[in-house]
Amino acid sequence: MTRLRSPPPPEPLRAHRALAADVAGAEPLPEAGCADCAACAAGALSIYAPTLAHAPEKLRVLRQRKRRFGPHQVIARHSDPADFVYTLETGWAYRVVQFPDGRRQILSFLLPGDTIAAEAICAADYSAPYTVRALTHATACGFRPHQLRELVFACETQRDHFTRYLLEQRAYAERRITDFGRRRALGSLAHLLVELFTALRARGLAQDNAADFPPRQEDLADALGLTTAHVNRTLLTLRRRGLVSIQNGKLRVHDLAGLRKTAVDN
Amino acid sequence: MTRLRSPPPPEPLRAHRALAADVAGAEPLPEAGCADCAACAAGALSIYAPTLAHAPEKLRVLRQRKRRFGPHQVIARHSDPADFVYTLETGWAYRVVQFPDGRRQILSFLLPGDTIAAEAICAADYSAPYTVRALTHATACGFRPHQLRELVFACETQRDHFTRYLLEQRAYAERRITDFGRRRALGSLAHLLVELFTALRARGLAQDNAADFPPRQEDLADALGLTTAHVNRTLLTLRRRGLVSIQNGKLRVHDLAGLRKTAVDN
DNA sequence: CGACGAATTGATTGCAGTCAAGCGACGTGG
DNA sequence: CCACGTCGCTTGACTGCAATCAATTCGTCG
Secondary structure (H helix, E strand, O other): OOOOOOOOOOOOOOHHHHHHHHHHHOOOEEEOOOOOHHHOOOHHHOOOHHHHHHOOHHHHHHOOEEEEEOOOOEEEOOOOOOOOEEEEEEOOEEEEEEOOOOOEEEEEEEOOOOEEOOHHHHOOOOOOOOEEEEOOOEEEEEEOHHHHHHHHOOOHHHHHHHHHHHHHHHHHHHHHHHHHHHOOHHHHHHHHHHHHHHHHHHOOOEEOOEEEOOOOHHHHHHHHOOOHHHHHHHHHHHHHOOOEEEEOOEEEEOOHHHHHHHHHHO | OOOOOOOOOOOOOOHHHHHHHHHHHOOOEEEOOOOOHHHOOOHHHOOOHHHHHHOHHHHHHHOOEEEEEOOOOEEEOOOOOOOOEEEEEEOOEEEEEEOOOOOEEEEEEEOOOOEEOOHHHHOOOOOOOOEEEEOOOEEEEEEOHHHHHHHHOOOHHHHHHHHHHHHHHHHHHHHHHHHHHHOOHHHHHHHHHHHHHHHHHHOOOEEOOEEEOOOOHHHHHHHHOOOHHHHHHHHHHHHHOOOEEEEOOEEEEOOHHHHHHHHHHO
């Protein structure tokens, strides 16, 4: 739940997890590169997908290192100018704003193909107003910002692809805003699950109507501005209505249309 | 308040205003261009500010028409591909998502210098998932998307300026998300007022600690996901604490630091 | 099996929504 | 010039969703 309002904040929640992650985060393990960027499923959904399609050799040269992160390990820290821009290759991550009193707000979940620290592409001195952490074990391909910067603006197709990515990010954030502002818990949870499931399916990470789903109820709560207790109740409502269920780290969508309808009606 | 949940929705609120605006919106009045783009205060804050500084003549050629909009008139409609990209020159506007049942969510307020329908620059077929309306009487400079597109990517400085604008938009939206998710009414209202006042001051639209402030309490409510009644109560609290007051369309910030503190603490 | 993290459930509280009424400023038309 | 209507702001009474606090159960993994 991570709300923690009234009394002087005790230990931030999950201090142990977070601390361990921070320490480990200092030195992520380097690893051998993958065989072929052109065959990379994550790359096909990345900000450089057009280049990958037409000139995959450009990327093989650029990629600096592949890194492996453990659950809750920091990938990019709030207000640190990023040395690397990453493409998430496997696993989940999330962007989060942490409050001094222990509250936290998850801005979005990141899936394979998503870019981490994209602001470094646009301006070397830009520091992100959020932290990125791995949600599960994850691997990511690191690039030097200035090189990716050249690549991403190299041709018109690639440049448009990238700017559309930025616009889509704004649009996503603003869908969350409408969820928060004018929807109830049931509606915004349904909406979030629809978006996540759709994204997973687009990446080939869903089998039929099911997909691996690592976020805990606490993570959903911190993304939706609710408490774990209430996420739990709301999730049960959705399950009882036969729309979705999340169990044992598996998301099962039994009625996507119904879930969409629940999202807009609540 | 525009929440309208339980009974079958009656007339959408402000039907008269909205309708009148829609009709009038079909034919905004053209008007003579302004004397000098280089001297334009709005331009200096726009997405093409760098070009304006170095080669103002490029813009004089591009500008197609200046338009005038009345309060609540539609400037760009949801899911209509935009013929024009506008720079707001005078007055306020807002981006809004309207629900079928009358609820609405204001995504952001637009001030002089802000861009309207920027997505048309990135992709001709892109249609915005929101509607833009004038809040007050407003004037805007219209440009053909493909021409602005060339201009905006013409040189590296200008291109970086534009992509940073897009990133800043996402960051703004995500500040609203943290407001919604992890702040109470008092905190998010304070935060919004801080941001608006800061923006007004940056544009030279504030005299000392005061500025014209056209949004109604209903508009603030629809931006914050609250009801007018509650915005009123919250505003009174802020006023009683000697932080800000909004009266007769004037915003007065009596204690900016205190307001900022209220924003982060609540 | 025991321990820990996560999910579930319940009791209570409080912030904000809803509904309704009243006030003041302003503009318009008889 | 005043009556009236409109619009936005203010206030109060009541309600309800979700937060908070607190157990308890479930699952997984040493």
